[in-house]
Amino acid sequence: xxxxxxxxxGMFVQEKEAVTLDCTYxxxxxxxxxxxxxxxxxxxxxxxxxxxxxxxxxxxxGRYSLNFQKARKSANxxxxxxxxxxxxxxxxxxxxxxxxxxxxxxxxxxVLA
Amino acid sequence: xxxxxxxxxFRILKIGQSMTLQCAQDMNHNYMYWYRQDPGMGxxxxxxxxxxxxTDKGEVPNGYNVSRSTTEDFPLRLExxxxxxxSVYFCASSYSSGNAEAFFGQGTRLTVV
Numbered sequence: 001x002x003x004x005x006x007x008x009x010g011m012f013v014q015e016k017e018a019v020t021l022d023c024t025y026x027x028x029x030x031x032x033x034x035x036x037x038x039x040x041x042x043x044x045x046x047x048x049x050x051x052x053x054x055x056x057x058x059x060x061x062g063r064y065s066l067n068f069q070k071a072r073k074s075a076n077x078x079x080x081x082x083x084x085x086x087x088x089x090x091x092x093x094x095x096x097x098x099x100x101x102x103x104x105x106x107x108x109x110x111v112l113a
Numbered sequence: 114x115x116x117x118x119x120x121x122x123f124r125i126l127k128i129g130q131s132m133t134l135q136c137a138q139d140m141n142h143n144y145m146y147w148y149r150q151d152p153g154m155g156x157x158x159x160x161x162x163x164x165x166x167x168t169d170k171g172e173v174p175n176g177y178n179v180s181r182s183t184t185e186d187f188p189l190r191l192e193x194x195x196x197x198x199x200s201v202y203f204c205a206s207s208y209s210s211g212n213a214e215a216f217f218g219q220g221t222r223l224t225v226v
Contacts, residue, residue, distance in 0.1 A: 097211025
């Protein structure tokens, strides 16, 4: 069975600093996708970044990058130059191609001015 | 481009009542999903569909039914509402599984009293 673990229920970061949100996963499928979504207090789900299991390079999208370590089954999200608008809940998600996204429990990030 | 549209945004039901949550997407995606999000938790899959006429159960299907008569629409039916169904419901769609982001609706906040 697939599983996502996010061990940090809450994180604080100073504005303009970088922050890393941890994510480990468990799957026996050789092919899968890893995603990060942001959920602000308004409730919508916003796609941030995607990493394929066979991708050789770590994914980057603007201020977001993914530290993908396949052997360790980890896919940590790095947010550089944090902004106040980054305060939100962040979910790590795995999709092993079985039509099902599996969500972690999330990390609540608070950016301090 | 509307994306994924859910209605209603809010609803209060009495125990034993029934209702249908509507979901429509205009991106011609074959894959559609219904999730529920309980307070402070990640999303859990209720039902999914890989195309018109094809639906299947997710992790938490009890108390719900779905249908998929067209590519665009994927309504979720709650029969005999119970307090345990108080949650935020998200509909989502994607063009493939395993390597594509899912697009989410704005969510429906349902309270059963």
